[in-house]
Amino acid sequence: MADLTNNFIGIKSPNPFWLASAPPTDKAYNVYRAFDAGWGGVVWKTLGEDPHVVNVSSRYSAHKLQSGSILGINNIELVSDRPLQINLDEIKQTKKDWPDRAVIVSLMVPCEEQNWQQMLQRVAETNCDGIELNFGCPHGMPERGMGAAVGQVPEYVEMVTAWCKKHTRLPVIVKLTPNITNILLSATAALKGGADAVSLINTINSITQIDLDTMAGAPSVGGKYTSGGYCGSAVKPIALNMVGQIARNSETSSLPMSGIGGVTTWKDAAEFIALGAGNVQVCTAAMLYGFKIINELCDGLSNWMDSKGYRNTEAFRGLAVPNLTDWQYLDLNYKIVASIDQNTCIECGRCYSACEDTAHQAIAMKMGDKGKRTLEVIESECVGCNLCQITCPVPNCITMEKRETGKSYMNWTQHPNNPFKG
Amino acid sequence: MASDRKVDIQTHRLSDDQYQQNFSDVKPALTAYQAHIESNRCLYCEDAPCISACPTRIDIPSFIQKIANNNTAGAAKTILDANILGGSCARVCPTEILCEGVCVRNKDPEYAPINIGRLQRYALDNFNPSEHPFQRLPNSGKKVAIVGAGPAGMACAHHLARQGHHVTLFDKNSKAGGLNEYGIAHYKMQDDFAQKELEFILEIGGIELKTQAELGHSVHLDTLRQEFDAVFLSLGLTKCKRLGLEQDNLSGLENSLDFITDIRQAEDLSNLPVGNKVVVIGAGNTAIDIACQTKRLGAEQVTLVYRRGVDNMSATHKEMEFARQNGVAIITWARPVSIFTNNKHQLIAIQFERTQLDDAGKLQSKQEHFELAADSVFKAIGQEFDGQCFSGSEAPELLHHRIKVDSDYKTSLSNVWAGGDCIYHDGEDLTVQSVEHGKQAAYSIHQYLEQQSHG
Incomplete structure (x- = not known):
């Protein structure tokens, strides 16, 4: 059986699943329930200086599919709105009661070295396992010069990281904001500042919806609204991309990463790890389904690892990184075509709509006896775009099959049409 | 069989609650x-198969999509544009052999079609427009007579009224609606829906309703053809087929449709007398309706007898299943040969002979007999067109004992069209089919009237 124990920059936990710094880790009561359920660690909801912040009523909103499934949620909650000492006392007690679990403390302090120094001293007394610098929070706090306001300026990231490394012996994880144009700039800054690791991504600036009766967005606070931080399944592709870019960049590839962003199933977690993350942090999925999902996360990951013969997460960590490349190096002579399994096809014609209206007219819909419809791929027209496979409602009915072109590997840098070809 | 046997036909077989429960909506609206x-x-x-399977070609995926994105009004209009009687069709259509039968989700391995009928009902039940959703064009000055205010007649009337023509809608009964009002199982259509739907249809304007006006009696085809620019006949099938066992003065051998009408029109179901042992002869949906309803009125034993096998029954498998769930016993391969009466000329039993197919595939007697004691026997062996309505007028040509029409629903008479069950046609005799006849005939009549105006 696969060994799920995790060692992330020296912080040990029984599995690679931590709860991210967010409402689920707001206080000891929640954290104890999470540990009871089996979570490997928590990043405590971000602590700030006293006097504590004040939150509004009406805090979350969702972006749903028409079917009602949730794509993502956003929130406008600030950092912990409890007095600092209560949090510190609870953290200390939690670590004492759950010594085998990772307890990380997330911090957001005004951009002055002495403020950070004082905060770090108090946090160290909790015996927590590490700190995470919240440079990502996109709502509310940036208006006060904190959170994403720091994370969006690489120089600040480096400076504050360096202060933290100077004033604490605890491992320092820098949490990165995705609300930037190039994640490598902030990752490099964290590295230069001496960060032990980065965690990414924080939430994304968003407005999930407008109530067309009140003309207010959500969450609506008395008819007014503000940009919130978007998270959940929908942000996973964005997070994976940023993790992948850091992993394949020579300067940052050695920087340990804690993967965050829409992790809902064990497969999501495995994907982050395959792209180089040392562990993952989860929030939205727990908020939507409760802490019990940790069973499915651990069990699914473990069974998949067993099926592949991976003894621990290090055995497959980063394996997807070498295959991530620039477009210009993709093989232009690689060819796939769609193939429709007539035995499982239910004749809905969705593939036909997609291909005929919006792609390459490579599917024929033939009418037979008694209303029987046959969907057939016209291979000569098929460019292998995958759209029919994506639209097909029946699992594995449409597969993309490789066709030998007889031509050897050729990428854009070698292609005669490339005006910049060497 | 003892000639002094008493017949057990009674009212009040059930408690008020049981009547209520047994005759409530069998397929209630979706939440x-x-x-x-x-x-x-x-x-x-x-190019969804459900659209082609609907006789009225409702754009089903479009209205369902509209429901899904909270555009119920749009869904309702999509339905009504193709089928102005979408509300009754949603309740009575045998969707299992129409739209839902061909739904791609009805295929292996899912076998769970979208519940199209109930979604259609949902859209229309939740449609409360401030004004009629269709606008009538300016008055064309043309007049059309429609005889028979059932589904075909109502659909035809609405489509013609939309085009600005003036329609006079005649019906022999005191209430319009045809089989929707008089011939649908009580639990399939409730709350006076047929009349509500009629009112909705009349909202378009330009339709004058004349009830208790029967063709061949107070109204004559020849006169209508002279007084109106066009005539549409939607007369239905009003004559019950004969079993060959009918006798004068005999009580206990009934026409199913008459009793279905009684049930629909009853103000208090508990006052409706029903036999304790009921035999139904036939295997169409009317047979199922009468069998299930007599059972639900409290008959202890209801037996449906059909001269052929299950595969030959015209009732859908879903209707048959419904009959079984209602506790109706089904006997196949038997036909009635004689009836027994008591000394009051009341039917007390019926004798059947077993049947089989001979080598040529023809039904023959097996020379075996059995008897079923019965307080009532209901005939549900089909209805016939009654040509008496043309007496005194030039009659349109018939085909297989029904009115012959061409592909535009035009009869052999110059300005007369026909549709609904009274015509000979390829499809089944269904409400939705009649609606389509009415609609198509209206298109043809409209074209004819336009040509007349411009000719």
Whole structure:
């Protein structure tokens, strides 16, 4: 059986699943329930200086599919709105009661070295396992010069990281904001500042919806609204991309990463790890389904690892990184075509709509006896775009099959049409 | 069989609650949540098979998609544009052999079609427009007579009225609606829906309703053809087929449709007398309706007898299943040969002979007999067109004992069209089919009237 124990920059936990710094880790009561359920660690909801912040009523909103499934949620909650000492006392007690679990403390302090120094001293007394610098929070706090306001300026990231490394012996994880144009700039800054690791991504600036009766967005606070931080399944592709870019960049590839962003199933977690993350942090999925999902996360990951013969997460960590490349190096002579399994096809014609209206007219819909419809791929027209496979409602009915072109590997840098070809 | 046997036909067989329960909506409306789940199951197929399977060609994926994105009014209009009687069709259509029968989600391995009928009902039940959703064009000055205010007649009337023509809608009964009013199982259509739907149809304007006006009696085809620019006949099938066992003064051998009408029109079902032992002869949906309803009125034993096998029954498998769930016993391969009466000329039993197919595939007697004691026997062996209505007028040509029409629903008479069950046609005798006849005939009549204006 696969060994799920995790060692992330020296912080040990029984599995690679931590709860991210967010409402689920707001206080000891929640954290104890999470540990009871089996979570490997928590990043405590971000602590700030006293006097504590004040939150509004009406805090979350969702972006749903028409079917009602949730794509993502956003929130406008600030950092912990409890007095600092209560949090510190609870953290200390939690670590004492759950010594085998990772307890990380997330911090957001005004951009002055002495403020950070004082905060770090108090946090160290909790015996927590590490700190995470919240440079990502996109709502509310940036208006006060904190959170994403720091994370969006690489120089600040480096400076504050360096202060933290100077004033604490605890491992320092820098949490990165995705609300930037190039994640490598902030990752490099964290590295230069001496960060032990980065965690990414924080939430994304968003407005999930407008109530067309009140003309207010959500969450609506008395008819007014503000940009919130978007998270959940929908942000996973964005997070994976940023993790992948850091992993394949020579300067940052050695920087340990804690993967965050829409992790809902064990497969999501495995994907982050395959792209180089040392562990993952989860929030939205727990908020939507409760802490019990940790069973499915651990069990699914473990069974998949067993099926592949991976003894621990290090055995497959980063394996997807070498295959991530620039477009210009993709093989232009690689060819796939769609193939429709007539035995499982239910004749809905969705593939036909997609291909005929919006792609390459490579599917024929033939009418037979008694209303029987046959969907057939016209291979000569098929460019292998995958759209029919994506639209097909029946699992594995449409597969993309490789066709030998007889031509050897050729990428854009070698292609005669490339005006910049060497 | 003892000739002094008493017949057990009684009212008040059940408690008030039981009547209430037995005759409540058998397929109640979906809740908003159910409609949300169901509408989101639709795959929004390309050139969807459900559309072709609907005789009125409702754009089903489109209206379901509209329900799914909270545009119920749009859904309702999509339905009504193709089928102005979409509300009654949603309740009575045998969807299992129409739209739902061909739904791609009805295929292996899912076998769970979208519940199209109930989504249609949901859209229309929740449609409360401030004004009629269709606008009538300016008055054309043309007049059309429609005889028979059943589904075909009502659909035809609405489509012609939309085009600005003036329609006079005649019906022999005191209430319009045809089989929707008089011939549908009570639990399939409730709350006076047939009349409500009629009112909705009349809202378009330009339709004058004349009830208790029967063709061949107070109204004559020749006169209508002279007084109106065009005539549409939607007369239905009003004559019950004969079993060959009918006798004068005999009580206990009934026409199913008459009793179905009694049930529909009853103000208090508990006052409706019903036999304790009931035999139904036939195997169409009317047979199922009468069998299930007599059972639900409290008959202890209801037996449906059919001269052929299950595969030959015209009732759908879903209707048959419904009959079994209602506790109706089904006997196949037997036909009635004689009846027994008591000394009061009341039917007390019926004798059947077993049947089989001979080598040529023809039905023959097996020379075996059995008897079923019965307080009532209901005939549900089909209805016939009654040509008596043309007496004194030039009659249109018939085909297979029904009115012959061409592909435009035009009869052999110059300005007369026909549709609904009274015509000979390829499809089944269904409400939705009649609606389509009425609609198509209206298109043809409109074209004819236009040509007359411009000719």
